[in-house]
Amino acid sequence: MAELKLPVSEESIRNLEVGDFVELTGRMITGRDAAHTWLIEDYREEVAPYLEGTVIYHCGPVVAERDDGSYDFVAAGPTTSIREEPYQADVIGRYGLRGVIGKGGMGPKTLKGLAEHGAVYLHAVGGAAQVLARAIPRVEKVFMLSEFGVPEALWVIEVERFPVMVTMDSHGRSLHDEVEERSQAKLRELLGFAV
Amino acid sequence: MGATESYTETFVELIRRASTELPPDVLEALEEGRKVEQADGLATIALDTILNNVELARESSAPICQDTGTPVVWIHHPTGVSTRGLQKDFTAAVREATSRKYLRPNAVDTLTGSNTGDGAGRGIPFLHFEEWDEPRLEVRMILKGGGSENVGAQYKLPDAKLGAGRNLEGVRRVVLDAVVEAQGKGCAPGVLGVCVGGDRVSAFEESKRQLLRPLKDTNPTPELAELEARLFKEGNELGVGPMGFGGETTLLGVKVGVLDRLPACYFVTISYMCWASRKAAVSIDQEGGVTWLS
Numbered sequence: 001m002a003e004l005k006l007p008v009s010e011e012s013i014r015n016l017e018v019g020d021f022v023e024l025t026g027r028m029i030t031g032r033d034a035a036h037t038w039l040i041e042d043y044r045e046e047v048a049p050y051l052e053g054t055v056i057y058h059c060g061p062v063v064a065e066r067d068d069g070s071y072d073f074v075a076a077g078p079t080t081s082i083r084e085e086p087y088q089a090d091v092i093g094r095y096g097l098r099g100v101i102g103k104g105g106m107g108p109k110t111l112k113g114l115a116e117h118g119a120v121y122l123h124a125v126g127g128a129a130q131v132l133a134r135a136i137p138r139v140e141k142v143f144m145l146s147e148f149g150v151p152e153a154l155w156v157i158e159v160e161r162f163p164v165m166v167t168m169d170s171h172g173r174s175l176h177d178e179v180e181e182r183s184q185a186k187l188r189e190l191l192g193f194a195v
Numbered sequence: 196m197g198a199t200e201s202y203t204e205t206f207v208e209l210i211r212r213a214s215t216e217l218p219p220d221v222l223e224a225l226e227e228g229r230k231v232e233q234a235d236g237l238a239t240i241a242l243d244t245i246l247n248n249v250e251l252a253r254e255s256s257a258p259i260c261q262d263t264g265t266p267v268v269w270i271h272h273p274t275g276v277s278t279r280g281l282q283k284d285f286t287a288a289v290r291e292a293t294s295r296k297y298l299r300p301n302a303v304d305t306l307t308g309s310n311t312g313d314g315a316g317r318g319i320p321f322l323h324f325e326e327w328d329e330p331r332l333e334v335r336m337i338l339k340g341g342g343s344e345n346v347g348a349q350y351k352l353p354d355a356k357l358g359a360g361r362n363l364e365g366v367r368r369v370v371l372d373a374v375v376e377a378q379g380k381g382c383a384p385g386v387l388g389v390c391v392g393g394d395r396v397s398a399f400e401e402s403k404r405q406l407l408r409p410l411k412d413t414n415p416t417p418e419l420a421e422l423e424a425r426l427f428k429e430g431n432e433l434g435v436g437p438m439g440f441g442g443e444t445t446l447l448g449v450k451v452g453v454l455d456r457l458p459a460c461y462f463v464t465i466s467y468m469c470w471a472s473r474k475a476a477v478s479i480d481q482e483g484g485v486t487w488l489s
Contacts, residue, residue, distance in 0.1 A: 021240060034308065062261050062299045074296050075261035080342040080380055103342070104380035104439065125244040126342065126382035126438055127260040127471040130251035149310030150300055151261075163244065165237050165440070175237075179441045180378055183433045187375045190429050191358065191368055 003161070007053030010118035013098050016166045018173045022122065023161040027140065028101070030059045032079055034152040036087040038144065043094065047143055050156050051095035055122065058084065058102035060151025061133070071139040073157065075129035078103040081121070089113025105167055105176030114170050121168035135162040202281065205477060205485055206288030206334070210266065211297045213338050213475035214258045217249045218489065220410040221386075221447065221472045225249070228384055228437070228444030238442030245437070245470060256297075260382075260471045263298040264338035266320035267403055271333040278324045281332075285322060289314045323400065333488070335407050335476040343381035343469040347402075348373045349395065352461040361461045363422050366391050366451075367429075373465045374430045374446065379439015382469035386410065386448045387426070390464040393454030398464035405450035406468050407476075409489070414451065423449045437470075447472065 004012065006026030016022065029050050031039065038044065039051075062075040081088075081102030088100060088110045099119050100106070103126040114120060124132060138158040145153040167175040188194070229242040252259040266289060270281055292298045293314030302316030303309070350369040352361045357372050359365035370389060377385070388405035390398040414420040426449040436442025447470065456462070476488035 019237065021237070060261060060299070062258055062263070062296055064296055075258040075263075075299070077261050079262065080345065082380065103382070104378070123438065123440075125241050125248070126379075127340075127469055128244045128248040129258055129261040130255065131244055131248045133257075133261075134251070149303070149312065151310070163240075165240065167237075167440070175441070176378065176439060179435060179439055180375075182441070183375045183378070183435050186433050187371055190371060190432070193358075 006055065006159070008098050010098065013118050013120055014170050016120050016169055017171070018166055018169050018175045020166040021163070022166060023163055024055070025160050025162070026054065027156065027158055028055050028057055030057045030061065030153075030155040030157065032058050032060055032152055033083055034148045035144070035154050036084045036091055039091050039095065040087050047154060048095055050141070051097055053096060053098055055099035055101055056091070056097055058100065061155065062129070063139070063150050063155075071142065071155075073133045073136045073139060076133040076136055077127050077129035078124040078132075080104045081106050085110055092117050092119050101164055105174060111168055111172060111174055114168060115172050118170050120166055120170055122164035123167040124164050132162065135159050202284045202479065203287045203291065205479060206285050207291050207295070207297075209334060209336060209475050209477050210288060210292040211256065211295075212487070213336055213473045214263050214292070214297045215252050215256050217252070217259055217471065218474055221470070222249060224410050224447040225384070225470060228447070231443045232437070236442065237438075237440040238436045238444065241437035241440055242444065258297060258299070259473065260340060260469070261299055262340040262342060263301055264340040264473070265301070265344075266336055267339050268320055268322045268334060268336045269325070269404065269407070270322060271325050271327045271329070273330050273332070274326060276332065281324070282322055285320055286315050289320050330481050332479040333476065334479070336474065337403065337406050337468070338473040339403065339466075340382070340469050340471065343385060343467045346377035346381035346467045347399075348376065348465045349398065350463045352463060363418060366463050367422060367426060369463050370426055370449070370465060371429060371433070373467070374433055374435065377467055378435055379437075381467040382471065383435055383439055384437055384444045384447045384470050386468040386472045387430070387446060387450065388466040388468060389449065389451040390462075391451060391453050392456040393462060393464065394457065394460060395462065397454055398462050399466065401452045401454055402464045402466040405452045406466060406472065407474055408450045410448040416453070419451045419453065423451050
């Protein structure tokens with residue numbers, strides 16, 4: 001298991017391979033459906049510094065507001081990433097992201113983008129909202145909260161030993177493609193089709 | 196069960212239990228899965244994380260998953276109970292549970308894209324009412340997350356591509372296809388609720404109702420019991436594994452129900468429930484006494 005500090009260099013990212021288990025420490029940002037279309041519609045200067053060199057987390061958290069007006073992540077697991085497939089590679093390229101955290105993996109356009117820009121897809125355990133919320137000790141800032149609502153806002157967060165698995169690397173390999181191919185072959189066998 | 200009495204507080208507790216305490220049958224199935232996975236692989240890490248997460252959620256009374264889903268509720272009630280009143284109380288309970296952070300504000304206005312902010316919305320929560328002869332209320336609920344909802348499927352038999360005819364062998368073929376299509380995207384290992392027959396409305400409801408069943412029960416219809424066992428075995432052989440990382444544990448259970456159909460239609464409807472198969476049930480007697488059901 002490797003520990004990775006955020007922001008991270010392209011070189012460190014290129015060293016990661018499918019199957020690696022990594023713990024992240026540093027600053028990252030959340031963003032899901034509304035955020036991705038918004039980031040593509042226009043160059044969002046105010047958010048750009050929070051994206052460069054770090055990773056975007058596909059997450060719609062449960063958030064509590066403390067008495068002093070600060071925020072606390074109560075539950076914060078990953079959401080399904082494939083919905084961002086049309087936008088992800090462009091968001092990575094335009095804002096200099098080094099990675100994406102989500103669940104379920106992404107498609108060929110993103111895989112190509114990862115190789116081109118030097119980024120990785122990191123899989124968090126879906127549904128593990130408590131384990132992951134505990135790895136987020138601090139919420140620094142939030143963008144677009146009133147416009148998008150709690151789940152869809154862009155939350156700038158500090159993470160500490162946030163556990164993820166590399167399932168798509170910057171060398172063109174995708175664990176998701178490999179597992180899908182094997183399960184398709186097994187299905188053909190079970191259905192009695194020519195393998 | 197007076198007309199003025201409110202069930203809201205009991206329903207809030209029902210929601211809290213569902214959102215924060217994974218039922219024992221589901222936990223047991225996850226632990227069994229953990230035993231068969233190879234040590235040190237990603238599948239093992241995923242299952243260990245899941246089991247740890249379940250424990251943390253229970254201890255801190257916090258949501259197991261941040262996607263607290265749609266509350267889908269089945270209420271059996273005696274004659275004379277106002278279903279409008281129950282609807283009102285349950286909706287109030289969803290709002291209260293959302294403000295207490297047992298639920299995420301999870302209702303989005305489809306036209307404007309804005310979040311209603313309090314968890315309630317048009318069609319949310321979704322309640323089914325059924326009158327019965329018993330003098331008590333029985334309320335059963337699942338919290339159905341969006342990621343797994345997106346991998347649900349409805350097939351129309353015959354399906355030439357899958358060689359699936361209008362019989363249980365055809366059902367088997369399309370259900371296995373659905374598991375492969377879902378991969379890890381519905382947060383495997385999952386539970387399949389399947390409805391054979393029905394129409395495009397009734398079938399999805401029945402497929403969800405199947406998710407209420409204990410994972411270790413046996414279907415009273417022998418040919419369905421056999422189908423469930425076979426689908427469970429073969430579904431796991433597909434090797435999708437926890438989170439789609441590859442592995443032995445792809446399914447925690449398969450439950451199949453049947454509805455009659457129109458001569459022209461033969462639907463097979465699959466609701467995929469993520470590993471966080473959140474369900475809770477309560478019985479409320481005439482005096483308002485509350486019994487929590489498993």
